[in-house]
Amino acid sequence: MRLIVSFAQGFVSILKGMAITFLNLVGRRKITLQYPYQRPNVSPRWRGIFYLPYNDEAGRINCVGCTLCAQACPTGVITMTKMGAGKHASVNAFTMDLGRCMFCNLCIEACPFDAIHMSTRFELASVDRGVSLLTIDKLAQGGADAVERTKRTIEAALEQEAAAKAAAAAAKAQAAAGAQAAEGADA
């Protein structure tokens, strides 16, 4: 008797389960994506591959080479060399080794100039290790061109600054010489 009851119960539970699976079969949109042909729309906050935004107005990338991001990184992903000085500074090398990166967002939060961002690109797989080493040409928004333009902007600004300084120094020297001459005339 017990056997029959448990058999009946099992049978009913199978029917119930089948009803649910059937409802799911007919009453639902497919939720899977055929990946290489279809790509997911990731959220705008997605933490994907990095880029250094290019500032069109200023004609340069925002980064000033302050190394704050490199200091904030727990795994030492970021290395850079600074170019320029003072107000007119940027980087001429900025390398990220994505093989070590955790996409933790700490570098982005550390940057005071909003100069490093994460994009929604997420396809990192490659057959070559070198691909995960992102140089500045790959990182800068606008590629090597943007880097070149940044370099020119910085150099021009530095030259201008130097010229202004030289002019100021010359003016000062002239003024000093004039004053001396005046002193001489007095004496």
Add this chain to the structure above:
Amino acid sequence: MTAMQPAVGASTSSDMTINLGPQHPSTHGVLRLMVALDGEYVKSCRPVVGYLHRGLERMMAARPYRQSVPFTDRLDYCASLNSNLAISQAIERIGGMAVPERAQYLRVMLCEMNRIASHLIFFGTYAADIGATTAFLYAFRERERLLDLLEAYTGARLTCNWIRPGGVASDMPEGYAQAVCAFLDGFLKELDAYDTLLTGNPIFRVRTEGVGIISPEKAIAYGASGPVLRGSGVNIDLRRTEPYDAYPRTQFDVPLRTEGDCLARYLVRVEEMRQSARIIRQCLREMPEGEHWGKQPKVFRPAAGEAYSRTESPRGELSIYLVSDGTANPVRVRVRGPSFVHLSMLPELVRGVKVADMIAILGSLDTVLGEVDR
């Protein structure tokens, strides 16, 4: 061949040692179980851990305090936000940081969302362990929607790293509360369907009822926590007994079962998902306006001392102990994870049971190897 040696495969050589794992679907990670079998029965079982050892505690101790948060993502990777919370709390305690009220609600909401995601993994993989693949697919479908929500908030699906010392890294994106509520509405309905599919299934019940019984005394003696402890009738939930963040201001029930078997642990987790949904709704409703992240000191050098934070992760008590000597890096970081403790109960639990029951028992403990090995 001498007469003393039994022939290979002869039934007289009753003992056989087999290795389950380190690559085995039922061990949920790289866990190796050395099992001595007498026919279908387990004579002894020795878990071999350490395949996933990365030295996380040492890595965290070698870095400034706030840089250790992303490493905790890799502890319990099914519930990264809960691990983030544990370390953030420890750092807040050692540095005396305050958390804005809105951030407390955001944290609780995120943690509970991650708890549901984690329990859905348990639900799905446990069903799959026992042989019900359909429930596995359904659970992962729901979890996928939840991960999409986490992605919309934090930008990452698994290693979120969004709860930080002193708050939460960002506020909710626009329209997030509605999206979460819509998900919860659908999810609770699904959960009822799962109950019909799995909980009410006589085969599932036969496989889990009365299997792997943990008495309350044994659970306490081993230091079990979370659903394993509450499945044995010990009513301890750190969200209740030592409430933190916004938990004192939320109402929820702590599910409790007294049977102590696999089914009890399963039922506790399923019920916890419902309670988590309740907590998330309350958080969304009662969340005050305000800051999500308090002002942060530029350099963080806490005074010499120590701090201990206990949190209720989906698997149990996840605690972090920090020792500071006044410099920018901690001297010692120690993680007390629930999975390690639960795994240490396994040899005793599986002695004398059948192999298939051993899988059921291991699954019901819901261990995550990332946190066992650290």
